[in-house]
Amino acid sequence: MTGNETDGHTNERTNGSDEQERSTGGDEETGIDPADIDIQESIGNDGLDDLDVDLESDDDTTPSSAGVDLDEVVLDEADSDSRGLFDDLLSGEPIFENKEVLRPSYTPHELPHRTDQINQMATILVSALRGETPSNILIYGKTGTGKTASAKFVSQELESTSQKYDVPCEVEYINCEVTDTQYRVLAQLANKFIEKNHALIDDRLRRLRDLRSAAADDPTQLADTRFERVADVDDRIADLEQDREEMETVPMTGWPTDRVYSTFFEAVDYNERVVVIMLDEIDKLVEKSGDDTLYNLSRMNSELDNSRISIMGISNDLKFTDFLDPRVKSSLGEEEIVFPPYDANQLRDILQHRADIAFKGEALTDDVIPLCAAFAAQEHGDARRALDLLRTAGELAERSQADTVEEAHVRQAQDKIELDRVVEVVRTLPTQSKIVLFSIILLEKNGVHNINTGEVFNIYKRLCEEIDADILTQRRVTDLISELDMLGIVNAVVVSKGRYGRTKEISLSVPIDETEAVLLSDSRLGNIEDAQPFVQARFDN
Ligand SMILES: Nc1ncnc2c1ncn2[C@@H]1O[C@H](COP(=O)(O)OP(=O)(O)OP(=O)(O)O)[C@@H](O)[C@H]1O
Structure with a gap:
């Protein structure tokens, strides 16, 4: 990518800054540190089984007291007086192997019944790996239909492939329910890229300083570089240090929006890269603060010299584009992907995949998964609801110290979730x-x-x-x-x-x-x- 397709500054832009002049470094300095890129939400895996606790630590003469697995602890009669608050709870055989995989924060490695949508996204985004700008994408679908999970999965694949082929391509995820104003979106993006640029500059500086000290002893070290003399290396180091110095992070409030925008613009254009900006719950952003952000973002490509951006909007409100300026609407909806609700059979597959990792071998009776799937399919094919039901049913079984999760636990879980919903609705x-x-x-x-x-x-x-x-x-x-x-x-x-x-x-x-x-x-x-x-x-x- 050359970044020379800009048509100058004929388009109006909120930042209004023409002073984009600065060195962006030669090829030998380009490169993205993989450590910078991490959108995967990590999960803990610390089930009770992993705990090795010394329950008899007072008696440190007993060699076998160290590292007792709680599963194997048998509390004998004599100890019953000293049973603490947690002993009863621990004495039951735990139902879960790894409960975390049923939580919304877990990003599954496999997404059954979303292959078509994932392939569509990949087909569009592959241009980023060729250094071209991918079309903007709008993803629609009701809540719990796997939009976020699929989009994150594709982003992770995109970033890992970009590292493999050493193509600068990055994905930035923003949840617009939390980050719901133009200022906050731009500030968050600006700060992300400033951070990346700092890491990039530090890496370049480290290499240049190494080169400089090697060349000071032996000037032939400069032979294959773009520097003729050691003094040129010094100049370049000074330039980079100045760039780093000038990159000021955006405060969470207080700057005029123009300034935030131009800071983001300069930060993203500092280096050659294709950036996919994922705006989850994009309808919330439009509802709260109109379509200015989308307008500005969708026009940036014509002014960027080194980088390209593409927007991926995710929404469960099918009508939100009605409120957009027609230009924004057509630019944003270049490609549209619909996520239909899951039916009971699909939900069953999804639950089965997760249950295999989440529960102990024989913990679920046969009716549990079909019933959770049926309840969630009645709602509107919501996988989140199905997973919540399964987790809650497991928790209720665990709490009642049952050995297995039964149909009754699912029904109880359904009532509990419904009651929680009512309480929340009434409270607000x-x-x-x-x-x-x-x-x-x-x-x-x-x-x-x-x-x-x-x-x-x-x-x-x-x-x-x-x-x-x-x-x-x-x-x-x-x-x-x-x-x-x-x-x-x-x-x-x-x-x-x-x-x-x-x-x-x-x-x-x-x-x-x-x-x-x-x-x-x-x-x-x-x-x-x-x-x-x-x-x-x-x-x-
Ligand atoms: N095909 C699938 N396979 C496995 N898990 C899935 C699948 N689809 C959804 N899930 C899980 O269901 C939950 C909800 O999915 P996700 O957050 O992607 O839904 P969404 O469509 O983005 O919903 P919302 O619009 O409410 O944000 C997550 O825990 C996700 O991991």
Whole structure:
């Protein structure tokens, strides 16, 4: 790659900086340190089996006391008084061999049923290994369909192949749910490349200093280099030291965006390379801060001299491109890859692959994997959900000191995950919705069936007065009830009352006690001392 396809500075650019002049070094100085490139999330592998603990360390005269495997520890009767908090838990045969492989942070080495998508990505990205700019890619698919896992897998392969063939190609991963503004995205990228450039310069400096000291004794050492005299080497060393000095890392806040952009631009263009910028949850970035970042990134190639960038966006919102500037939309969506949901059979394969590593040999009964797969397929073919179910089922079995994971553990796990979801949804409801939900709970707790909107509204009003909250209109409260219905927290059906018109009959769809506890943990609702009088009051209206 020559990097000479630039059309000058005809395009407007946020940084507006034309002073890109600096030495980028000759070929002999190029090279990327493989140690710089590491996007693999490492996992621990420290199951209980790996622990070698000396349980009788007081008696160090017993040679056999050292390095006892906990699996082999038998606690005899005499010791039972001294059994500690963890002894019972340890005495059961552990179900897991390596639980970490069921966690979301684990990147699997094999991704069944994603071969097509992985091949499509590879076919597009291979141009990076030829020094050309790969097309931008947009990846769509519902949550848990393996988008991130597949993209990371392809990136790792890309980077390892680039090292093998010594082609400068790098992948930068950004999770836009966390890094959700233009400033943060650009700052993170700038700092990553500054760090890489520092390592690159240090490596060059080390080699030049070696050359310099060798040439000081024997000037023929310069014969095969681009330096004629030792003084030239000194100049080059001084230049590089100055470059290093001038590369200022971007603070997390405080600079004008133009400056952050130009710092990133200069850092990425400091060396010849093809960079794939992976923007996971790209819709979150657009939602939070518009499409400026994508606009700027997608136009950079026309101005870069030495490097090329390509964008790989990942989203589970199929519609987010509707909000993009048409130019950004067409540039970003040069290639689109869709990840369809998994069906139950596919989920079964995925679970089986993981279970082989995660569990001990006979730990799973035959029904467990098919049931987890079936539950997750009902949701929307979400592999994350399936893996969560399997892990939770294993944990519940482990906790009840069972020898194997059974169907009942999966059902319990399903309930637990569902309850966790409900708790999370209820906890994060706006206060007004919480008051409406609390009114419904109070009515149910008092044995009212087929609750109607009017009844909810009466209790709601009194609760609002009690905690000094604004009182919304009955129409608005009806809307909030519909929202609770959509979230699956209540069930509201419209029933016809003949000549009295139609009304909604509301019932709770979630466990009452847990939901009430979550509501009362909200400091405003928690202040209501005794809610009983409010329910009595419904008869007064
Ligand atoms: N084909 C597969 N084989 C093995 N594991 C998979 C496969 N697909 C997904 N997974 C696992 O399922 C979990 C969710 O996958 P991933 O994070 O890639 O989903 P995603 O589509 O990016 O979801 P989201 O949009 O919510 O980020 C991860 O733990 C991943 O390892």
